[in-house]
Amino acid sequence: MLEEKGRRPAERVRHRVPMMIREATIEDWPEIWSFLRPIVVAGETLTYPLDLGHDDARDWWFLASPNRTVVAVDETGTVLGTAKMNRNHMGNGSHIASATYLVDPVRSGRGVGRALCEYSIAWARAAGYRAMQFNAVVETNVHAVKLYRSLGFDVIGTLPEGFHHPTEGYVGLHIMHLAL
Amino acid sequence: MLEEKGRRPAERVRHRVPMMIREATIEDWPEIWSFLRPIVVAGETLTYPLDLGHDDARDWWFLASPNRTVVAVDETGTVLGTAKMNRNHMGNGSHIASATYLVDPVRSGRGVGRALCEYSIAWARAAGYRAMQFNAVVETNVHAVKLYRSLGFDVIGTLPEGFHHPTEGYVGLHIMHLAL
Numbered sequence: 001m002l003e004e005k006g007r008r009p010a011e012r013v014r015h016r017v018p019m020m021i022r023e024a025t026i027e028d029w030p031e032i033w034s035f036l037r038p039i040v041v042a043g044e045t046l047t048y049p050l051d052l053g054h055d056d057a058r059d060w061w062f063l064a065s066p067n068r069t070v071v072a073v074d075e076t077g078t079v080l081g082t083a084k085m086n087r088n089h090m091g092n093g094s095h096i097a098s099a100t101y102l103v104d105p106v107r108s109g110r111g112v113g114r115a116l117c118e119y120s121i122a123w124a125r126a127a128g129y130r131a132m133q134f135n136a137v138v139e140t141n142v143h144a145v146k147l148y149r150s151l152g153f154d155v156i157g158t159l160p161e162g163f164h165h166p167t168e169g170y171v172g173l174h175i176m177h178l179a180l
Numbered sequence: 181m182l183e184e185k186g187r188r189p190a191e192r193v194r195h196r197v198p199m200m201i202r203e204a205t206i207e208d209w210p211e212i213w214s215f216l217r218p219i220v221v222a223g224e225t226l227t228y229p230l231d232l233g234h235d236d237a238r239d240w241w242f243l244a245s246p247n248r249t250v251v252a253v254d255e256t257g258t259v260l261g262t263a264k265m266n267r268n269h270m271g272n273g274s275h276i277a278s279a280t281y282l283v284d285p286v287r288s289g290r291g292v293g294r295a296l297c298e299y300s301i302a303w304a305r306a307a308g309y310r311a312m313q314f315n316a317v318v319e320t321n322v323h324a325v326k327l328y329r330s331l332g333f334d335v336i337g338t339l340p341e342g343f344h345h346p347t348e349g350y351v352g353l354h355i356m357h358l359a360l
Binding site for chain 2: 040043046047048049050089090091092093094095096130131133135136156157158159160161162163164165166170173175177179
C-alpha cells in the first residue's frame with residue numbers, strides 16, 4: 001500500500017532523483033518516523049491505529065528475517081521512502097507475499113514509490129513467492145492504485161465501505177494481486 | 181473459515197443436536213486441541229502453519245477481549261466446535277470483523293458450524309461492526325462456502341492459486357463479505 005500524500009504534478013514524475021534502496025537500519029528510524037507518523041495520523045491510506053506510538057510503530061515497521069524492511073535514500077543519504085515486505089499468509093498460503101510502502105510527502109512525485117514497489121516485486125520473485133497480494137488498498141488512494149496497476153497488479157475484489165476515510169466517508173478497500 | 185472434514189450425509193443436517201454456545205475457558209483447551217490439531221495438520225482448510233505447536237495454538241486460539249473465543253457444547257458439556265471472532269482491520273478499518281470456526285469432525289453435519297457462524301454474526305452486529313470479512317476461505321472447502329453463502333456472505337474476490345491444497349494442488353482463496 002502506497003502513501004503519496006501531497007504528490008506533485010504528474011510532469012514531475014519523470015524527473016527521477018538518483019536513489020539507492022538498501023536494508024533499513026535502526027539509525028534510519030528517526031527519519032522514517034518523521035513521515036510515517038503524520039501519514040498514520042492523517043488516516044487516509046493505512047489501516048493502522050491512528051494513535052500508533054513511536055515504539056510500537058518501530059517494532060511494527062522493522063520486520064525480522066526472512067521478511068524485510070528497506071529504505072530508499074538519495075545521494076546524500078536522506079531517506080526518501082521506505083518499504084516493508086513480508087509473507088502474507090501462513091501454512092499452505094505461504095507462497096503469497098505482501099508489502100507496504102511509504103514515501104516522504106516532501107519527496108513525492110519522483111518515482112520513489114515506484115522504485116520501492118519494483119524492488120519488492122523483485123524481492124518476492126527471488127524469494128520464491130508465487131504472487132503478491134495487497135490486502136487493503138484504500139480506493140481513494142488513486143495514485144497508489146494507478147501505480148500498482150501500471151506494475152501489473154489487478155484489483156481482484158473490493159471490500160465495500162471497508163475504510164472510514166476522514167473526509168470521504170466510507171470508501172472501499174481494494175484487494176490487489178500480481179502473479180509472479 | 182469453517183472446517184467440516186468428514187461431514188456426514190446431507191440428511192443428517194436436519195437432526196440438530198441441542199447445544200449451547202458459551203465463552204471458552206482454558207479448561208476447554210484439551211478438547212479443542214484434540215480436533216484443532218488434526219485439522220491444522222491436514223492443511224486442507226486453514227492458512228495456519230502445519231507444525232503449529234500446542235502452546236502457540238492455544239495462545240492463537242484464545243483471543244483477548246474485546247475479541248472473543250467461544251465453544252459450542254452439547255447437553256453433557258462435550259465440546260462440539262469452537263469459534264474465535266475478532267476485529268479484522270485496524271484504524272479506519274476497525275469496523276470490519278472476522279471469525280474462524282472449527283467443528284470436531286466427529287460432530288459434523290449437526291448444524292454446529294452454522295450455529296457458531298450465526299452466533300459470530302450476532303456478536304459482530306451487537307459489537308457495532310458494520311461488516312464481516314473472511315480473508316482466506318479455501319475454495320475447495322465447499323461446505324463452508326455454501327454455509328457462508330446461505331447466511332448472506334458473498335465472495336467479493338478470489339486470490340488465484342492462493343492456497344496449496346495437499347491433494348488438489350493450487351486452489352483459490354475466497355475473500356467473503358457480509359454487510360451487517
